[in-house]
Amino acid sequence: MGKFKGKIKPKQEIPTSSMPDVVFMLLFFFMVTTQLRETTIDVQQRIPEATQMRKLLRKSLVTNLYIGEPRKLEQYGKEPKIQVDDQFIEPKDIILWVSRQRDLLPENERDQMTVSLKVDKESKRGIIADVESELRKANARKLLYTTLARKVEE
Amino acid sequence: MARSTPEIPNASMADIAFLLLTFFLVTTTIANDRGLSIQLPPPPEANPPEDVKVQERNMFKIQINSSDALLVEGEPMSDVAVLREQIEKFIQNGGVDPASSDSPEKAIVSFKSDRGTTHRRFIEILDIIQGAYYDIYAKRAGVTNAKWREISSDLSTADNQKLYDKGRGKRPDGTVEYPMNLSIAEPTKVGN
Numbered sequence: 001m002g003k004f005k006g007k008i009k010p011k012q013e014i015p016t017s018s019m020p021d022v023v024f025m026l027l028f029f030f031m032v033t034t035q036l037r038e039t040t041i042d043v044q045q046r047i048p049e050a051t052q053m054r055k056l057l058r059k060s061l062v063t064n065l066y067i068g069e070p071r072k073l074e075q076y077g078k079e080p081k082i083q084v085d086d087q088f089i090e091p092k093d094i095i096l097w098v099s100r101q102r103d104l105l106p107e108n109e110r111d112q113m114t115v116s117l118k119v120d121k122e123s124k125r126g127i128i129a130d131v132e133s134e135l136r137k138a139n140a141r142k143l144l145y146t147t148l149a150r151k152v153e154e
Numbered sequence: 155m156a157r158s159t160p161e162i163p164n165a166s167m168a169d170i171a172f173l174l175l176t177f178f179l180v181t182t183t184i185a186n187d188r189g190l191s192i193q194l195p196p197p198p199e200a201n202p203p204e205d206v207k208v209q210e211r212n213m214f215k216i217q218i219n220s221s222d223a224l225l226v227e228g229e230p231m232s233d234v235a236v237l238r239e240q241i242e243k244f245i246q247n248g249g250v251d252p253a254s255s256d257s258p259e260k261a262i263v264s265f266k267s268d269r270g271t272t273h274r275r276f277i278e279i280l281d282i283i284q285g286a287y288y289d290i291y292a293k294r295a296g297v298t299n300a301k302w303r304e305i306s307s308d309l310s311t312a313d314n315q316k317l318y319d320k321g322r323g324k325r326p327d328g329t330v331e332y333p334m335n336l337s338i339a340e341p342t343k344v345g346n
């Protein structure tokens with residue numbers, strides 16, 4: 001019996017002292033790499049302000065379309081452009097784009113698709129009207145003009 | 155010999171960090187899904203243009219030109235502060251003033267812009283028009299304007315649906331007493 005007495009049991013625990021460091025590293029990784037949007041917006045986005053906003057509850061049904069002056073003026077010129085996903089498109093491409101977006105949704109919710117128009121406030125109505133008439137043709141008729149809240153006394 | 159070394163308990167550190175991590179993971183989506191919601195009319199091919207005669211008195215005409223100047227019922231308007239009230243009065247006229255609408259159901263707000271109108275101006279006026287309607291709805295439903303917009307965005311509950319129908323004056327046959335007859339016309343082509 002005596003010969004077992006001196007035996008030192010090895011520690012069974014996993015050392016946890018470095019755990020916070022690991023987790024913090026993960027935290028920083030996520031803080032740094034989390035992009036707030038999936039797409040880089042290459043058009044100016046000075047969103048207009050309004051008061052009578054409504055909220056879209058089903059985010060999954062919303063697709064974004066951006067309109068504004070290109071950020072890279074020397075490359076794309078000064079004319080306002082339409083951007084979807086990661087590319088500039090022409091109004092005539094919208095029908096195709098809408099049907100592609102619609103295919104991504106579950107079948108029973110396709111008619112509820114909402115197009116969120118994120119339009120720079122200095123853009124002209126002309127290009128927006130072109131987009132709207134294409135959206136009508138594509139039967140994507142639920143629109144949302146994205147706006148920011150204006151402070152107002154009620 | 156067995157002397158306890160003073161240590162800060164760091165077992166909970168990981169938990170705190172995990173909490174932070176989860177917080178960042180969850181919150182990093184921009185909540186920018188708010189705005190003015192409209193419904194476009196059906197595609198032009200679907201219903202051939204039939205000449206629908208709308209009486210002059212039932213039309214509230216708002217026009218913006220290419221330099222963002224406003225024309226309301228044929229009169230230039232520089233200060234938009236009174237516009238909302240004017241629209242509300244027009245909708246709720248109910249045949250009293252012979253120059254204004256017959257009934258809320260027939261009243262149409264016609265909103266026309268130019269291709270050169272800026273989006274900022276367009277949104278400003280659209281905001282006022284929708285505000286006028288929401289004010290009327292909210293008043294009828296007995297809630298505040300902000301509450302009304304919240305209700306109309308979420309019709310999944312029976313309570314909201316009930317208030318929504320009350321505000322818009324839904325009749326048993328499905329028609330609505332106070333429909334939002336907002337006609338956004340194809341822009342004119344002066345600017346651009």
